Amino acid sequence: MASAPAHGAAADARQAVLEPFQHSAALSLGVELELQLINTNDYDLAPYSAEMLRLMAKIPLPGAVVPEMTSSMIEVSTGVCNSSAQVLGELSQIRDALVRCADKLNIAIAGGGTHPFQQWHEQRIYDRPRFHELSQLYGYLSKQFTIFGQHVHIGCPDADSALLMLHRMSRYIPHFIALSASSPFVQGQDTQFDSARLNSVFAFPMSGRAPYTLSWDEFGAWFAKTTRTGVVKSMKDFYWDIRPKPEYGTIEIRVFDTPLTVERAAALAGYVQALASWLLHEQPFMPLEDDYMVYTYNRFQACRFGLDAVYVDPVSGEHMALRDHIVMTMKQIDAHSLAVGAAPGIDLLRLSADMGANDARWLRERQAKERLLAEVSRQAAERFRGGRG
Template sequence: MSLEAFHQSEPLTLGVELELQLLNTHDYDLAPYAADMLRLMHKIPLPGSVVPEMTNSMIEVSTGICHSSSEVLGQLTLIRDALVKCADKLNIAIAGGGTHPFQMWHERRIYDKPRFQELSQLYGYLSKQFTIFGQHVHIGCPSADAALVMLHRMSRYIPHCIALSASSPYVQGQDTQFDSARLNSVFAFPLSGRAPCVLTWDEFGQYFDKMTRTGVVKSMKDFYWDIRPKPEFGTIEIRVFDTPLSVERAAALAGFVQSLAAWFLAEQPFVPAEDDYLVYTYNRFQACRFGLDAVYVDPATGEHMPLRDHLLHTLDRIAPHGEHHGAAGALHLLRGEIEANCNDARWLRERQREEQLLAEVSRQAALRFRGQATP
């Protein structure tokens, strides 16, 4: 199979996907209600789509094509409200978060869809451990070559995306001491990590052809990279975000991506190179482990600095572009939380410190997703 052509899209348009938890309302463990939720949701006209995910206690929702983070928020709010209405009919709850705090992977069941069954046969128990929940953000690119340049520019800011969205400190009842433990499960897959540093679509096509000849890869879906091109949409897809606990935060993260991309296109601030990846894995680990308290190594200078400081500096640089594209409110929300040293992982830990019961933490997370007041 050869690489498909890169379709045309409107530059800087957005699309957002959210993988969500389905919870019973008895003990707030995961509940196998994906088929029922899909049946009810398909009766409601909404933007985007609602589809199954790997196991039957999770679903994925997506927006349509949006032009601003406020439009993303509007669509996600409509979808969220419909989800809550359907969940209430089933006496279950919906929650964000990158991991469920105490579910046991061996209890999960693979959703009955051919691709998921094939992946289960290939990856064994890793497939059930893939009951993790992420946000994916698509950003429109003016051309195939521009998409690859944007992808590699964006790679310098993967730690920023991880720290801002981190919401998975707990796995199977344990505090992992990671802000984003979810990505540890992704890293177990053989085709995860980073894309090859090529900057033209012709070169990328040559790489893709080599990979398909090995028989390891059949399509772009087989790459679990942190960022990958999506030629059928004319976008690049940033995949490192944990699913946030609220749709407001999900929309703000989309505004951050759009503002970064607008800065890249307008100012062409640096030329990506393979040397950018010398510290890539280290920076990514730091962000997963420590969140906003991580150390960031600038790949251009080798300078070490608090990631929080680099985030604030980045927000200053992209602010004019964010304002131009209607993302000023999104960036303001993120700036306030950075300055308060607060992300969703910290919120979850604070709830557990107060409640000493992860089921109650999950209950409060479900209320937060509904938009109801929580402590």
């Protein structure tokens, strides 16, 4: 969860400075997963993050395990990785430790972009000053932000390359949404969205897309104007679908729902890496500000219909099935998939696109069979721990 300005932000806006863009290895990866803590009685969310953090702190692991806005969620992250295979290795190690600690507490861990039937008003804000500040600013939206996403960082060689990558990558935001969608249920109801999670993100004032600038100097000037208004104090205040992370030397893609398995999470990271390799080395097109004329429509289609969505090409205006655009893109980047070692995971995602089979579909199929969302949550938790579910 990004930090947000307090009511008196305008007073110290003058102190806001855009951080210099740090060096990172081009195409390096980092992955964050926000995960559900579930009790094993009725499979509702359970406010056990403090206990989980205490147990996890005793286990040497790559990356980090940290609290999130409410006490029924936890965030894990990898270290800096060179490949999706390394991402999978680190996430698997963290997952296994999480499962062991959860078993000690008689709770379960699950992926998924939303919990199917939790009630937002029952959630507790995690006891940390920043989270309380956010709660005071955003009111009930803070508790409604008990949603669960995957963030993927991709290393960029320099700041201008990062902005170019960000705007090129924006054409593929619908791919990321549809392939990761795992939030069809909210508060006991089928929303008819494959990714309802993103509707909660869009409620925040600084969500959406980054401004169209292709140089870090231009971006710095835009940032200076914005901070002078007192609306924001740092880059953390932006909830953009993709945002630059100058302190890491990366761009961060934030539209993924948390998948139900770490294997799918790693495959999605591999897809980002292969796509970034293609964009960086072949530079197949220049991003245009006009790309964003269809951006919101394409994003909505992917959230609403998942892999059955329509995709509008921002240049030609051609309409095509999103799954066909995904498969076409995966063929275009085949050589890069092999080069970065992401081909096995991308092959699984390609099959998923061909079949229209994302995690949202899996959850709906379980509910159609069981007619009980608690059982769906139980099976999702079993699937996350490596069981068949």
